[in-house]
Amino acid sequence: MNQTSPVPDAAEKWEVQLRKGSLELAILAALWTGPLYGLEILRNLESGSDLVVVEGTVYPLLTRLRTLALVDSEWVESDSGHPRKYYRLTDAGRQRALAMTRIWARFSASMSSLLAPLDEEVNHQLTTGEKP
Amino acid sequence: MTLTTESQKTIEAYLATLRKELRELMDEDARDIVEEIRAHILDKTSGDDSAQAVDATLAALGTPRQLAVRYRTDELLQRAQLSRSPAMVLRSILRWATLSFVGLLVFVLSGVGYCVGGILVVIGLLKAFLPGKAGLNIDYDPGHSFSAGFGAGSGPHTGHDPIGLWLIPICLVLGGGILLVTFRFGSWSLRKFWRPRRVASTLAVEE
Numbered sequence: 509m510n511q512t513s514p515v516p517d518a519a520e521k522w523e524v525q526l527r528k529g530s531l532e533l534a535i536l537a538a539l540w541t542g543p544l545y546g547l548e549i550l551r552n553l554e555s556g557s558d559l560v561v562v563e564g565t566v567y568p569l570l571t572r573l574r575t576l577a578l579v580d581s582e583w584v585e586s587d588s589g590h591p592r593k594y595y596r597l598t599d600a601g602r603q604r605a606l607a608m609t610r611i612w613a614r615f616s617a618s619m620s621s622l623l624a625p626l627d628e629e630v631n632h633q634l635t636t637g638e639k640p
Numbered sequence: 641m642t643l644t645t646e647s648q649k650t651i652e653a654y655l656a657t658l659r660k661e662l663r664e665l666m667d668e669d670a671r672d673i674v675e676e677i678r679a680h681i682l683d684k685t686s687g688d689d690s691a692q693a694v695d696a697t698l699a700a701l702g703t704p705r706q707l708a709v710r711y712r713t714d715e716l717l718q719r720a721q722l723s724r725s726p727a728m729v730l731r732s733i734l735r736w737a738t739l740s741f742v743g744l745l746v747f748v749l750s751g752v753g754y755c756v757g758g759i760l761v762v763i764g765l766l767k768a769f770l771p772g773k774a775g776l777n778i779d780y781d782p783g784h785s786f787s788a789g790f791g792a793g794s795g796p797h798t799g800h801d802p803i804g805l806w807l808i809p810i811c812l813v814l815g816g817g818i819l820l821v822t823f824r825f826g827s828w829s830l831r832k833f834w835r836p837r838r839v840a841s842t843l844a845v846e847e
Binding site (some may be wrong): 516545546547562563564565568571572575576584588590592593601 | 669672673675676678679680682683684686687689700701702706707710711713716
């Protein structure tokens with residue numbers, strides 16, 4: 509940890525945990541509209557959000573989701589010369605995604621009201637260019 | 641798409657190490673993982689297969705060891721263990737039987753298999769130690785009756801036993817074979833149909 513500015517470092521660590529925790533829901537959400545293969549899921553997450561996704565974490569997580577029967581997978585031949593493994597949500601996966609979305613919405617609403625005063629301060633700093 | 645041999649070699653070396661790091665998992669799981677990572681690497685480098693592009697793709701995945709560690713989750717290890725330990729298979733089937741119809745069916749079939757296999761082995765052993773008390777008993781009286789018995793008992797046998805001591809290896813091999821097939825069937829069904837954590841993790845989300 510950096511000695512001169514410990515706060516941003518700790519905040520970054522917290523952000524990593526936060527992203528990690530939301531990755532499961534993000535993947536289920538990416539599959540909501542239809543089956544995708546691993547790289548498509550990755551690109552979908554990166555374009556649809558500013559989630560910086562580490563590739564080495566997505567594939568193991570997909571395997572875990574499959575073991576939990578939240579997604580199904582199927583190898584499909586492609587024009588590229590090699591087969592690709594497509595994932596689709598199972599009924600249990602759809603239920604899980606909806607349940608997690610409900611929790612997310614409730615959580616973020618309660619956090620938003622709690623954070624409102626801090627939010628004002630952050631916005632004020634942004635407009636005045638003031639540094640903390 | 642054709643890769644340069646240099647890039648191909650780097651990729652194959654990465655995948656071979658990954659395969660080795662995944663050796664604790666079941667063969668089919670490990671193979672599936674390696675093929676998926678291979679498809680990912682080929683897709684990522686399909687436009688540009690220069691050494692730099694391949695290196696960057698592999699770096700984004702982490703080292704084979706780091707990647708393998710992320711894969712070695714409880715569920716996959718549990719699946720691997722299930723295929724090796726008979727006691728664990730039995731315990732899991734018993735629990736499964738109380739949870740679903742498929743589980744109950746597998747439990748009943750396994751029960752029949754273990755009983756038949758077990759009885760055959762016992763008869764084989766009885767024939768070995770008490771040859772007069774066990775065996776095939778065929779009672780044939782031309783024109784009147786025909787009865788065939790098989791097993792162990794204390795009463796006098798009126799018929800004759802056409803295979804004699806051959807019963808020992810036949811019973812042991814057949815019984816052992818049935819026990820093995822039953823065990824394999826149990827662990828295969830568990831791997832194929834049973835989702836050990838589904839109940840617990842669904843509850844965790846509902847809370």
